[in-house]
Amino acid sequence: MPYMIAAYAAAGTIYAGYLISLASRARAARRDAEEFRNA
Amino acid sequence: MKNKISILAVVTIAVMAFGMYQALVAAPTERTMGDAQRIFYIHVPSAWVAFMCFGLNFIASVAYLIKRESIWGDRTDALAIATAEVGIICCTVVLVTGPIWARKAWGVWWAWDLRLTTTLVLWLIYLAYLMLRRFSSEGRAPLMAAVLAVFSFADVPFVWFAIRFRDYRGNHPKPVFGNGPNQGLHPAIAKAFFVNLIAFTLFGVLMIALRYGLERRRQQNAERRLARSIEGVATPELQEVR
Numbered sequence: 001m002p003y004m005i006a007a008y009a010a011a012g013t014i015y016a017g018y019l020i021s022l023a024s025r026a027r028a029a030r031r032d033a034e035e036f037r038n039a
Numbered sequence: 040m041k042n043k044i045s046i047l048a049v050v051t052i053a054v055m056a057f058g059m060y061q062a063l064v065a066a067p068t069e070r071t072m073g074d075a076q077r078i079f080y081i082h083v084p085s086a087w088v089a090f091m092c093f094g095l096n097f098i099a100s101v102a103y104l105i106k107r108e109s110i111w112g113d114r115t116d117a118l119a120i121a122t123a124e125v126g127i128i129c130c131t132v133v134l135v136t137g138p139i140w141a142r143k144a145w146g147v148w149w150a151w152d153l154r155l156t157t158t159l160v161l162w163l164i165y166l167a168y169l170m171l172r173r174f175s176s177e178g179r180a181p182l183m184a185a186v187l188a189v190f191s192f193a194d195v196p197f198v199w200f201a202i203r204f205r206d207y208r209g210n211h212p213k214p215v216f217g218n219g220p221n222q223g224l225h226p227a228i229a230k231a232f233f234v235n236l237i238a239f240t241l242f243g244v245l246m247i248a249l250r251y252g253l254e255r256r257r258q259q260n261a262e263r264r265l266a267r268s269i270e271g272v273a274t275p276e277l278q279e280v281r
Contacts, residue, residue, distance in 0.1 A: 003075040003143040007136040008063075011081050014135065015242075018128045022249050029256040036263050
């Protein structure tokens, strides 16, 4: 059981971390585009 | 485009939830390894998505080398970087979940087995690819990365066939499908596996679509920045997004 939990937790953390990183970079890119439009 | 991604996200979450139910609840507990065998349901699908991404990266890189002067140049380059990044994330999951499973099944975290070693080399090659893209100057980076990607893909068949060689005697198990009579999976385990294979494939496509969209936006921002600087208009202080 502990091995299974460790593996699922590790995989979940890696995938969730990547999705959070994508969301944060997408927000920054949108902000860039907005600043261009407003400049 | 945004609607299609939203629909894909909803379908992926639903299939993934069903897949996790199949993996953690519905599938029977394996006799010798116990619950640790359930790592199989995330380990193998993640490896499959990594292979799929590296295959797409190869196709996109070849397409970029052929069509880089046309309107497809930026699109194929965006697809190449998206698939490389998602591929390396999935490969990382494979390299993390594998040793945890190995500790239970073999009694060691790591063995310098042919399959494990070639997978680690694959991960290092695509890490080098991403570092080349991140740290080289903007102009030549896509071309150099595309050339590197074509050579990087050469390792993928080695990883795939590593456990299929006739004289293979490593720790990693041989493939459970297409490996002769009296081989294969229990029907309940096979069902959980294929549901997760579909779920992870959808998840992989979703991550690629999101990363591709981000890269296209970044390319458009870079083009606008260049156009402004050529026009001599002062550009606002913009944060570089990679």
